[in-house]
Amino acid sequence: MQAKLKLFASLSDFLPSGAQANQIDIDIGDGESVAAIIERFHLPDRLVHLVLVDGVFIKPEDRAQRDLKDGEVLAIWPPVAGG
Amino acid sequence: MDDRQLLRYSRHILLKDIDIEGQERILSGHVLVIGAGGLGSPVATYLAGAGVGQLTICDGDDVDMTNLQRQTLHREARIGMNKAESSRIEVATLNPDCHVNAVPARVGPEELPELVRQADVVVEASDNFSTRHAVNRVCFALGKPLVSGAAIRFAGQISVYDPRQESSPCYACLFPEDSPVYEDRCASLGVFAPLTGTIGSMQAAEVLHLLVRGQSALTGRLLLYDALAAEWQEMDLPRRPDCPVCSERNSGMTGI
Numbered sequence: 001m002q003a004k005l006k007l008f009a010s011l012s013d014f015l016p017s018g019a020q021a022n023q024i025d026i027d028i029g030d031g032e033s034v035a036a037i038i039e040r041f042h043l044p045d046r047l048v049h050l051v052l053v054d055g056v057f058i059k060p061e062d063r064a065q066r067d068l069k070d071g072e073v074l075a076i077w078p079p080v081a082g083g
Numbered sequence: 084m085d086d087r088q089l090l091r092y093s094r095h096i097l098l099k100d101i102d103i104e105g106q107e108r109i110l111s112g113h114v115l116v117i118g119a120g121g122l123g124s125p126v127a128t129y130l131a132g133a134g135v136g137q138l139t140i141c142d143g144d145d146v147d148m149t150n151l152q153r154q155t156l157h158r159e160a161r162i163g164m165n166k167a168e169s170s171r172i173e174v175a176t177l178n179p180d181c182h183v184n185a186v187p188a189r190v191g192p193e194e195l196p197e198l199v200r201q202a203d204v205v206v207e208a209s210d211n212f213s214t215r216h217a218v219n220r221v222c223f224a225l226g227k228p229l230v231s232g233a234a235i236r237f238a239g240q241i242s243v244y245d246p247r248q249e250s251s252p253c254y255a256c257l258f259p260e261d262s263p264v265y266e267d268r269c270a271s272l273g274v275f276a277p278l279t280g281t282i283g284s285m286q287a288a289e290v291l292h293l294l295v296r297g298q299s300a301l302t303g304r305l306l307l308y309d310a311l312a313a314e315w316q317e318m319d320l321p322r323r324p325d326c327p328v329c330s331e332r333n334s335g336m337t338g339i
Contacts (some may be wrong), residue, residue: 007307008238010267022237029123046263050307052319057138057318075316077307078142079258082269083122083279 003028005037005049011047028068035062037074043082050077084110088180092134105295106134110180112294113137115202117190117218119166120144121269122208122232122280122286124156127289131174135294136220138174138181139198142166143189153276189214195221204293206286207231210268212258219254222246223329228299229254232282235267237275239282239308242320243299245287246332251302252322252328260327278310285318 006023007015015024028037039049051058052075058066066075084279086094095109096103112135116123119142127138146157154166161169167185174183181318189196190304191214199205199221207229215231222229226244231254245251272335285306291297324330 006309006312008307009235010265010272012236022309023312034236046265049258050305052307052316052318053319055316075307077238078242078267079212079265080233080235080238080240080263080267081210081212081215082233082267082272083119083120083208 001028001030002026003037003068003071004041004073005025005041006040006073006075007043008049008075009077009080011043014041014043016041028070031067032067033064034074036069037068038076047078048076049079051075052077057077088134091178091180095133100333101291101295104199109291110134110136112204113202113204114204114294115139115140115141115198116206116208116288117141117204117214118208118210119154119156119170120150120208121153121234121274121276122211122283123152123166123170123206125283126208126287126290127170127174127183128177129155129284130290131177131183132180133287133291134180134271136180136182136288137184139184139186139202140174141166141169141186141188141190141198142170143187149270152281153274155280174293182285192217192221199225199227200312201229204290205229206290207254207307208283212333215254216260219244220328221254222334227300228293230286230293232302234279234282234284235274236272237278239278239310240305240309241282241285241301242305243293243298243301245293245302246329248298248302250322252320253326255328256323256326257305257320259323260318278308281308281310283309290304
């Protein structure tokens with residue numbers, strides 16, 4: 001199974017090699033949760049602000065229960081304040 | 084409106100959602116703009132062009148060569164000048180109907196109450212969380228709508244926080260004040276020039292809606308813009324029932 005991981009702004013520094021612009025296709029395990037992906041890519045807590053799967057916001061308390069499915073897009077935003 | 088103004092604003096007056104009445108509201112409007120950088124530039128340019136009567140523009144920084152790639156209010160000849168002052172000079176050439184009060188300082192909790200009290204709408208276009216939280220607190224204390232934008236690298240966000248709407252969250256519902264402060268500066272991370280134009284232009288649009296109709300369709304929603312993929316996403320922003328800034332307002336409400 002594959003999903004797409006998109007990391008924005010300062011989080012894009014955490015994309016592995018092979019990423020195109022701010023996204024990469026990743027292999028996911030059966031039942032692998034959003035929280036597990038965040039851990040797998042070593043994304044720091046302070047930078048994981050908004051998490052969306054296929055454009056739907058996943059509350060922080062739901063990240064461990066929400067499994068990623070084949071073809072879904074996981075987008076993660078840090079807090080942004082630039083002006 | 085005199086004949087010159089009827090001509091100048093004719094393309095707005097032709098829009099039935101603005102008309103003469105709406106244009107007169109724009110002309111009598113007073114907007115406070117916090118920050119005269121990448122976002123503040125399109126905000127002030129469109130608001131001045133559209134005839135907003137008074138703009139108060141605050142910025143404590145001076146114009147720098149690295150700003151000019153995106154901060155369209157400023158000019159090479161004004162490098163070293165305070166940005167609020169540079170904005171005042173530029174807006175004067177755009178539209179004599181728009182009076183600019185330049186505040187050449189980084190404003191905080193001391194200065195903000197008086198500035199916010201005088202404004203109809205507040206625009207958050209600064210570059211740091213401490214200013215954003217201070218502006219949010221004062222807007223919610225004084226009941227003034229806040230049009231908030233942010234942009235870094237290729238990523239932009241915009242929302243409207245309106246304390247007059249019972250269901251509206253405040254900025255601290257999305258970014259709690261006690262979160263660890265992480266400053267993502269354009270100076271170190273970079274920013275795509277037209278991204279600030281996109282987000283700032285949308286902020287100007289919501290300001291005009293607030294002046295004309297008294298409300299913004301963006302209240303309670305956050306738009307996320309990916310300028311690499313040319314994609315927008317949006318999410319609903321509920322109130323946080325335990326938000327220390329806004330949970331006390333509208334007594335009798337349960338929060339969300």
